[in-house]
Amino acid sequence: MAEIRGILFDKDGTLVDFQQTWYALADLMAMHAADGDRGRADALMVLAGYDYERHRFRADSVFAAGTNADIVALWYAGSDEARRREMTAYFDNFTAEQGALQSVPLPGSRDAIAALHRQGFRLGVATNDSTSGAEKTLLALGVAQMFDAAYGYDAVANPKPAPDTIQAFSDLTGLKAAEIAMVGDNRHDLEMAKAGGAGLAVGVLSGTGTRESLAPLADVVLDSIADLPGYLAASR
Incomplete structure (x- = not known):
């Protein structure tokens, strides 16, 4: 492993509890898209990746891995481009404000971030949420000052x-x-x-991914980022 000096973190499922933070928000988004029709909203939730039998989001689904633009493209497939842009902006604003307010940190995540920051690692967030949503979440978690940058899907030409x-x-x-x-x-x-040629790809089991889905692409799979400081220290 190359000497690691910087770390990019995904946000939902890595820093914050994806299931606890996003179910209520996703349901409100679906109800809005369905014009208040409960049955249609449930169908939209399933279409975007919510599993009602298991009460969780499916790994690598549009909800778990996509952007608000991807959700809009799925839910408003018959709408014109102007309408899709309008709804993407609406959902970006909604999730930026409400996602930060509802964010539930994963156990040990703040302590791990603080430990890595003390050790001199440069820290960033790479998310398919909006940049505004990522920045507001870091502020809500009380860790924004430890990060060099937060990159949402709208901060780069091509997102994850x-x-x-x-x-x-x-x-x-x-x-x-x-x-x-x-x-x-x-x-x-x-x-x-x-x-991107990153020196280390770390999968964590604290979100929607499973060991089976992550292991083929990961250099290491950890239970959560709480294990990351120890892993990096042992690898030096």
């Missing part, structure tokens, strides 16, 4: 799994891609790591 965010973080920090670790709970996080 494209390598753009790794390139942007590399440009900002002066680190080589091989000195950056990417940490996330879905395959698109790890696909970005590989596409």
Whole structure:
């Protein structure tokens, strides 16, 4: 493993509890798209990746891995481009405000971030949420001051799994891609790591991904980022 000096974290399922944070928000979004029709809203939830039998979001589904633009493209497939842009902006604003307010930190995540910051790692967020949503969430969690940057899908030309965010973080920090670790709970996080030449791809089981879905693309799979400081220290 190359010497790791910077770490990019996915947000939902990696820093915050995806299931607890996003079910109520996703349901409100679906009800809005369904004009208040409960049955249609349930169908939209299933279409975007919610499993009502297991009461959780499916790994690598549009909800778990996509952007608000992807959700709009799915739910408003018959609408024109202007309407889809309008709804993407609406959902971006809604999730930025409400997602931050409802964010539930994963156990040990704040302590892990503080430990890594003390050790001198450059830290960033790479999410397919909006940049505003990511920044507001970091503020709500009380860790914003420890991060160099937060990159949403709207901060780069091509969001995950494209390598753009790794390139942007590399440009900002002066680190080589091989000195950056990417940490996330879905395959698109790890696909970005590989596409961008990251030095380490870390899968975590704290979100929607499973060991079976993550292991083929990960250099290591951890239970959560609470295990990351110890893993990096042991790897040096």
